[in-house]
Amino acid sequence: MRTLSKRQLKELVLYSSQHIAWLEKSGKFPKRVKLGPNRVGWVEDEVLDWLQSRLEGRESA
Template structure:
């Protein structure tokens, strides 16, 4: 299992850290994992699945 940093996630999904936090709070984005005192990460497969869901929605609309 690979973990992604906040920087990696923001580069991958093209959202700001603030927007990602809002989506997480609303239950609309994979939740972060606390890795240490000042460190969080996201499970790469969960982020990729979330992106794939966005692509699937787009494809269903066309």
């Protein structure tokens, strides 16, 4: 299992930090994992699954 930093996540998803936080709070994006007192990450597989679901939604539209 691999975790993504905030920088890596923003490069992959192309959303602002604020938008990612809003999506997380509304349950529409994978939750961050607290790695330490000042560090968070996102599970790469969960983010890639989320992206895949977006691509599949595009194909059915």
